[in-house]
Amino acid sequence: MAVATTLITLLLAASSAAQSIEGLGVSGGNGPRGGIGDGAHPVMRPQAFITDAKIPTAPNTTRQLAPGRPPRLVLHNQTSPTCDTRRRVVIDSSTGGAQQEMLGFGHAWTGSTVSVFQTLEDDVLDRVMQDLYGQGGNNMGFMRHTIGSSDLDGNQYTYDDNGPSFNQGQPDLDLSNFDIGPHGSAMAEMIARMGSYKGDVFLFGSPWSYPGWMKHNGLFIAPNLNEGSYSNLMNNSFNMQYIPQIIQYFSKYVDAFLDHGVSVNGLTLMNEPLNSQGGYPCMFLDAADEAAILAQGLGEEMHNRGVKVMAYDHNTDQPMYPMRVVQGAPEYTDMAAWHCYQGPVANYSVMRDFHYAYPDKLQFMTECSNYLPEAGSVNWAVAQNFIPPVRYGASGGTMWVMATNPDFGPHSPYGGCAGCLGSIVVNSSTTYTKTNDYYMIGQFSRFIRRGAVNYKVLEGMEGTTYDPNWFDLIAVKNPDMGWAVVFMNNLGSDQDVVLSFTEGDFEWEGTIPNATVVTWLLPSDQIVGQSGVLPLASGTAVVGTGTGGGTACPTTSSMMSSSSAPPTSTLKPVPHTKHTISVSSGSSSVS
Numbered sequence: 231m232a233v234a235t236t237l238i239t240l241l242l243a244a245s246s247a248a249q250s251i252e253g254l255g256v257s258g259g260n261g262p263r264g265g266i267g268d269g270a271h272p273v274m275r276p277q278a279f280i281t282d283a284k285i286p287t288a289p290n291t292t293r294q295l296a297p298g299r300p301p302r303l304v305l306h307n308q309t310s311p312t313c314d315t316r317r318r319v320v321i322d323s324s325t326g327g328a329q330q331e332m333l334g335f336g337h338a339w340t341g342s343t344v345s346v347f348q349t350l351e352d353d354v355l356d357r358v359m360q361d362l363y364g365q366g367g368n369n370m371g372f373m374r375h376t377i378g379s380s381d382l383d384g385n386q387y388t389y390d391d392n393g394p395s396f397n398q399g400q401p402d403l404d405l406s407n408f409d410i411g412p413h414g415s416a417m418a419e420m421i422a423r424m425g426s427y428k429g430d431v432f433l434f435g436s437p438w439s440y441p442g443w444m445k446h447n448g449l450f451i452a453p454n455l456n457e458g459s460y461s462n463l464m465n466n467s468f469n470m471q472y473i474p475q476i477i478q479y480f481s482k483y484v485d486a487f488l489d490h491g492v493s494v495n496g497l498t499l500m501n502e503p504l505n506s507q508g509g510y511p512c513m514f515l516d517a518a519d520e521a522a523i524l525a526q527g528l529g530e531e532m533h534n535r536g537v538k539v540m541a542y543d544h545n546t547d548q549p550m551y552p553m554r555v556v557q558g559a560p561e562y563t564d565m566a567a568w569h570c571y572q573g574p575v576a577n578y579s580v581m582r583d584f585h586y587a588y589p590d591k592l593q594f595m596t597e598c599s600n601y602l603p604e605a606g607s608v609n610w611a612v613a614q615n616f617i618p619p620v621r622y623g624a625s626g627g628t629m630w631v632m633a634t635n636p637d638f639g640p641h642s643p644y645g646g647c648a649g650c651l652g653s654i655v656v657n658s659s660t661t662y663t664k665t666n667d668y669y670m671i672g673q674f675s676r677f678i679r680r681g682a683v684n685y686k687v688l689e690g691m692e693g694t695t696y697d698p699n700w701f702d703l704i705a706v707k708n709p710d711m712g713w714a715v716v717f718m719n720n721l722g723s724d725q726d727v728v729l730s731f732t733e734g735d736f737e738w739e740g741t742i743p744n745a746t747v748v749t750w751l752l753p754s755d756q757i758v759g760q761s762g763v764l765p766l767a768s769g770t771a772v773v774g775t776g777t778g779g780g781t782a783c784p785t786t787s788s789m790m791s792s793s794s795a796p797p798t799s800t801l802k803p804v805p806h807t808k809h810t811i812s813v814s815s816g817s818s819s820v821s
């Protein structure tokens with residue numbers, strides 16, 4: 231019976247979503263579908279998991295994916311009318327409320343990640359991989375990696391430098407010197423290890439620059455402005471005469487990774503194509519050129535290899551960019567990719583505009599990072615860059631660097647992010663630390679299965695990303711037809727929540743503690759109906775164990791005082807993530 235139910239629910243889930251993830255080459259198999267909320271592991275009782283936004287000052291002093299008091303079941307409209315201090319959250323569970331399908335959440339493989347993982351003893355590396363990709367770990371299913379080096383890399387290289395150094399290459403017209411080299415091989419081999427934990431991660435690659443010889447300035451990394459070379463920086467752009475070569479470059483890269491057992495599923499043509507500065511691996515590529523490269527052969531080569539093309543890969547302040555790529559190469563642009571670094575905060579509602587223009591294209595938040603987070607501070611970087619993008623159409627998100635050493639590296643000496651934090655800090659060959667970001671990502675990646683459908687939230691949010699205090703949530707229906715609801719409570723006080731759906735007879739009530747991200751897992755209506763636990767006449771019923779009967783209102787005794795008090799707390803905003811550092815003159819020369 232479970233199998234039959236699963237089939238039906240999968241069909242329902244897929245057919246009701248506006249943007250489908252079908253045809254991405256990863257929807258079957260093991261993958262991040264494997265886990266709680268999939269057809270084989272349906273949610274049988276309500277559960278809550280809590281991560282405190284506070285970065286602990288000592289190990290294990292905050293809640294980190296800690297089981298919380300499960301939400302309690304009540305009959306629709308049966309809660310006491312006197313419970314007016316409670317926050318009413320309403321999900322449009324009708325067909326019209328169904329939005330995009332979800333693909334997954336994850337991180338980026340960088341040179342730093344690979345090199346710190348290489349220092350781990352094998353059994354310790356195995357534990358890290360379980361923590362990141364195992365079903366009992368974060369179960370991440372949507373991953374990015376750098377093609378060649380980025381700033382989070384101790385080495386500087388592309389896959390065809392064709393010269394004595396990364397900045398001294400000569401044109402290699404037939405790409406005969408293409409070689410992913412020791413660093414590329416090491417990355418591919420490390421990425422291939424994901425396969426032991428996860429058959430089916432969606433992996434996409436992004437270059438930080440094309441090889442220097444393909445650019446007008448001939449340089450992988452242009453010198454800093456303070457060295458007086460404006461012209462090099464102005465020419466830090468792709469020389470379009472090398473379109474045949476860049477098509478070969480990407481094709482050879484996909485093939486080389488496949489030779490190492492790694493399937494590349496997606497590609498962004500350039501990380502941050504509008505970011506052109508000195509002292510940092512980057513390259514200007516405007517939207518018309520991105521479209522031209524696709525239309526003149528890259529799109530076809532990638533599609534022949536089953537690789538989806540993701541346009542843009544940069545901040546929300548230039549929303550026309552991905553639209554222009556679609557206009558220039560409509561059949562070869564599959565998705566749009568957005569970053570979070572627009573100051574002071576990303577305006578993800580531009581994704582809704584893109585969705586209206588191109589309803590069949592998927593969207594993702596593909597880069598955001600915590601920056602020098604301090605122990606004891608309150609941090610929302612993950613939740614505030616995963617929840618709004620999903621509301622506006624993202625099928626998933628990747629935070630930036632996955633792992634570093636304790637000094638936020640190894641790092642390029644030539645600039646870039648000097649304080650980007652990942653999920654894992656490797657301290658020694660036998661010791662690593664999971665950061666607050668690790669647990670925050672887990673609030674999403676552990677519970678939102680591939681193929682889940684995001685539904686409209688009609689009521690219950692308060693404030694926006696622009697406000698110091700903010701309550702937000704997303705609600706997805708997993709393939710088991712149960713719900714995963716992720717809340718972030720940055721309002722300054724505990725929030726008693728009554729969650730209801732426009733269709734269905736059940737409501738759920740519970741408390742979202744102050745300064746936390748909480749995920750509720752709710753069984754499907756069918757399982758609640760079959761569980762044989764009838765709602766009490768007084769309005770409250772309980773399924774599962776350990777929750778006891780109880781009254782409909784209030785949900786906690788300590789609650790009433792704090793939730794009736796005005797939210798006075800002024801939370802420290804997430805530090806503005808600056809994606810560059812100034813390199814002091816003298817140490818910044820580029821050879």
Ligand SMILES: *[C@@H]1O[C@H](CO)[C@@H](O)[C@H](O)[C@H]1NC(C)=O
Nearest residue numbers: 287288289290291292294664
């Ligand atoms: C923190 O908790 C983990 C998991 O329960 C445990 O393995 C670890 O030893 C604890 N660390 C400290 C310092 O208590």
Ligand SMILES: *[C@@H]1O[C@H](CO)[C@@H](O)[C@H](O)[C@H]1NC(C)=O
Nearest residue numbers: 305306307308732734735736
């Ligand atoms: C619950 O109450 C709302 C608002 O009063 C009403 O629109 C809705 O029809 C009621 N639902 C049920 C199942 O009684």
Ligand SMILES: *[C@@H]1O[C@H](CO)[C@@H](O)[C@H](O)[C@H]1NC(C)=O
Nearest residue numbers: 446447448461462464465469
């Ligand atoms: C910049 O690029 C243009 C076009 O390729 C070229 O004519 C010019 O010499 C370049 N300038 C420098 C300083 O490289």
Ligand SMILES: *[C@@H]1O[C@H](CO)[C@@H](O)[C@H](O)[C@H]1NC(C)=O
Nearest residue numbers: 577578579580581582583696
């Ligand atoms: C965010 O973008 C939308 C367009 O989608 C625009 O209407 C709105 O004004 C922008 N908000 C801010 C604060 O810039």
Ligand SMILES: *[C@@H]1O[C@H](CO)[C@@H](O)[C@H](O)[C@H]1NC(C)=O
Nearest residue numbers: 636637655656657661662663
């Ligand atoms: C590892 O390094 C991080 C970052 O410096 C630090 O917070 C953590 O306490 C260290 N852990 C151990 C076990 O040394």
Ligand SMILES: *[C@@H]1O[C@H](CO)[C@@H](O)[C@H](O)[C@H]1NC(C)=O
Nearest residue numbers: 284608722723744745792799
């Ligand atoms: C809520 O949490 C914030 C951040 O930790 C804190 O400053 C504030 O005092 C808390 N509010 C209450 C009512 O405890």
